[in-house]
Amino acid sequence: MSRAAQPETAPAVEAVGLGKHYGHSWGLQDCSVQVPKGAISALLGPNGSGKTTLLRMVAGFATASAGSVRVLGRAPAQSEEFLASVGYLAQEMPLYRRLNVAEHLELGRRLNRRWDDGAARGRLTALRVPFDRPVATLSGGQRAQVALALAVAKTPDVLLLDEPVAALDPLARAEFLASLAAAAAGTGLTVLLSSHLLRDVEQVCDHVVLLASSRVQLCATTEALVSCHKVLLGPRRGPSGCERSFDVVRATHTERQSRLLVRSPGPALGPSWEVFEADLEEIVLAYMGQGRDGGAIAAGPLSLLSTTGGAR
Amino acid sequence: MNYLTWRLHRNQVVFAAAALVALAALLLVTGTRMAHDYSAALSTCAATRSCGDLSDELFQGDGLVLDFVTAVSIGGPLLLGIFWGAPLIAKEIDEGTHRLVWAQSITRRRWMAAKVGWVLAAAVAWGASMTALVTWWHSPENALYGRLGSGHFDIQGVVPIAYGLFAVALGIVIGTWTGRVMAAAAGVLGGFAAVRALVLLYVRPHYLAPLTARLSLGRAALPGNPWVLSKTLVNAAGHPETVTSTFGYVPAVCHSAVFKGPSALSSCLQAQGYRWLVSYQPASRFWEFQAIEGAIFVILAAALVLLALWRIERADA
Numbered sequence: 058m059s060r061a062a063q064p065e066t067a068p069a070v071e072a073v074g075l076g077k078h079y080g081h082s083w084g085l086q087d088c089s090v091q092v093p094k095g096a097i098s099a100l101l102g103p104n105g106s107g108k109t110t111l112l113r114m115v116a117g118f119a120t121a122s123a124g125s126v127r128v129l130g131r132a133p134a135q136s137e138e139f140l141a142s143v144g145y146l147a148q149e150m151p152l153y154r155r156l157n158v159a160e161h162l163e164l165g166r167r168l169n170r171r172w173d174d175g176a177a178r179g180r181l182t183a184l185r186v187p188f189d190r191p192v193a194t195l196s197g198g199q200r201a202q203v204a205l206a207l208a209v210a211k212t213p214d215v216l217l218l219d220e221p222v223a224a225l226d227p228l229a230r231a232e233f234l235a236s237l238a239a240a241a242a243g244t245g246l247t248v249l250l251s252s253h254l255l256r257d258v259e260q261v262c263d264h265v266v267l268l269a270s271s272r273v274q275l276c277a278t279t280e281a282l283v284s285c286h287k288v289l290l291g292p293r294r295g296p297s298g299c300e301r302s303f304d305v306v307r308a309t310h311t312e313r314q315s316r317l318l319v320r321s322p323g324p325a326l327g328p329s330w331e332v333f334e335a336d337l338e339e340i341v342l343a344y345m346g347q348g349r350d351g352g353a354i355a356a357g358p359l360s361l362l363s364t365t366g367g368a369r
Numbered sequence: 370m371n372y373l374t375w376r377l378h379r380n381q382v383v384f385a386a387a388a389l390v391a392l393a394a395l396l397l398v399t400g401t402r403m404a405h406d407y408s409a410a411l412s413t414c415a416a417t418r419s420c421g422d423l424s425d426e427l428f429q430g431d432g433l434v435l436d437f438v439t440a441v442s443i444g445g446p447l448l449l450g451i452f453w454g455a456p457l458i459a460k461e462i463d464e465g466t467h468r469l470v471w472a473q474s475i476t477r478r479r480w481m482a483a484k485v486g487w488v489l490a491a492a493v494a495w496g497a498s499m500t501a502l503v504t505w506w507h508s509p510e511n512a513l514y515g516r517l518g519s520g521h522f523d524i525q526g527v528v529p530i531a532y533g534l535f536a537v538a539l540g541i542v543i544g545t546w547t548g549r550v551m552a553a554a555a556g557v558l559g560g561f562a563a564v565r566a567l568v569l570l571y572v573r574p575h576y577l578a579p580l581t582a583r584l585s586l587g588r589a590a591l592p593g594n595p596w597v598l599s600k601t602l603v604n605a606a607g608h609p610e611t612v613t614s615t616f617g618y619v620p621a622v623c624h625s626a627v628f629k630g631p632s633a634l635s636s637c638l639q640a641q642g643y644r645w646l647v648s649y650q651p652a653s654r655f656w657e658f659q660a661i662e663g664a665i666f667v668i669l670a671a672a673l674v675l676l677a678l679w680r681i682e683r684a685d686a
Contacts, residue, residue, distance in 0.1 A: 113685070147465065164470075167372050168474060
């Protein structure tokens with residue numbers, strides 16, 4: 058997919074120092090992130106990293122304890138304009154169990170000023186979802202499709218999906234993501250979907266936001282991530298020496314060799330190092346592991362990577 | 370929202386309407402018969418000048434239906450609170466469907482307004498139908514016993530409507546806070562009973578300053594079936610007697626009468642100027658009391674609804 062956004066366009070979602078605490082612990086802390094307009098972004102992080110908390114605050118479902126968030130320049134509020142512009146699909150995909158699909162579409166039509174009934178009916182008909190059965194009797198994949206159809210038919214500008222494919226089998230997952238990609242194609246719809254596995258959502262995402270330990274660890278386009286990370290293979294050295302030379306994200310050592318995942322290696326690499334392309338999965342896993350260790354990296358949060366322009 | 374509210378709650382409406390029809394049938398049949406018995410008894414006793422004893426004779430065989438109607442009238446608002454108020458918000462939170470509705474382009478305030486508005490309107494409709502029927506049904510009883518006493522006051526007029534509103538609002542607010550239907554239902558059960566009992570015992574007697582009357586110690590009673598709050602023995606000087614020991618207050622003149630039986634004692638005391646000092650609320654204050662108590666429960670209900678709205682607008686979902 059193409060580069061998500063131009064530097065001059067304002068981000069669709071912009072959080073600054075956003076935080077939320079539950080009792081004495083932080084569900085999300087010091088989260089600053091920009092989600093580009095018109096792109097499908099993956100919000101990645103292990104369980105408990107604050108993905109749901111972030112999405113709920115963006116959607117206006119929860120209030121921030123610290124910092125601020127703006128969606129298309131608007132702070133979340135109980136106003137019809139804000140609510141109409143933001144779609145939110147909670148993780149458990151809430152639906153009225155006893156109501157059938159037609160009744161769900163009817164309530165969506167009545168509760169939204171902008172409502173694309175034809176598209177929702179068309180999509181669900183194509184997927185052969187029965188309209189006249191209570192949704193409790195539908196399969197998990199069908200329920201997910203119904204919930205997605207409702208969220209998309211609302212025609213929001215920004216669509217937030219909380220772990221939409223986590224509970225789906227691989228086939229339903231692929232169908233769901235295909236529906237999502239089809240709905241977003243050519244509409245300028247901004248999508249932010251969370252997942253704890255990149256592999257689950259890789260096929261549709263062109264931007265990655267990585268949360269770990271309740272902080273943003275990484276925020277970049279997938280292209281930029283791949284292009285500015287390299288895997289280095291070379292003779293084993295003391296870890297301190299390595300980290301002084303490069304920005305090491307993760308180092309694994311065998312007796313003879315060191316394998317380093319590094320960021321933006323400069324030209325000063327010694328001849329003893331072999332350079333390989335890093336793959337997206339490895340990069341993301343490396344950062345997730347880092348967050349879990351409490352941010353062992355010397356460089357701290359990756360402000361080096363801007364969301365809009367890739368590596369600078 | 371009207372569509373969704375109706376779609377979600379139509380079963381409750383149908384069930385309540387069916388119950389109302391059944392109760393109406395029962396009340397119409399028994400009420401017609403009681404009214405007939407009463408007027409027949411009135412014409413009979415007028416001939417024999419024994420109408421004062423009517424209350425001892427009439428409707429003795431109707432105890433079961435009287436108790437049943439009283440129980441349903443007193444319990445009705447409680448059932449509204451448990452079956453309509455408690456699940457209204459709690460069920461949505463419990464099942465997570467509030468996240469579906471709140472993700473539509475409708476503010477939480479409008480969502481609450483529609484749901485709460487409709488359930489309160491339904492509670493008024495139910496309460497008004499019930500109280501209209503029971504008020505009519507109860508009119509022979511009123512003529513015999515008055516309608517200010519507890520058990521009579523609470524099932525007719527306008528207060529049953531206000532009780533219903535309060536019970537529903539209580540269920541809504543507890544459900545909003547806990548997000549659990551069973552907790553809200555239990556809260557309604559305890560909270561409604563507690564507030565009703567407190568008002569009945571400690572607040573209602575003071576709505577208006579009670580009247581007092583001195584009654585002779587014989588059988589004389591206040592006319593017009595008032596609500597008697599207290600009855601104290603006072604001496605000729607008007608001071609209440611405190612009973613320090615058995616017959617401790619009995620003046621020396623009447624000591625011999627103590628052993629001749631209660632009627633001899635009371636006529637001796639009567640002769641010495643002893644009277645019953647009765648504090649009471651006259652039956653004519655029925656509608657004033659209805660208005661005051663109705664207002665109390667309506668204001669409580671309104672406060673609870675506002676509390677629930679306040680909570681919903683700030684709650685994290």
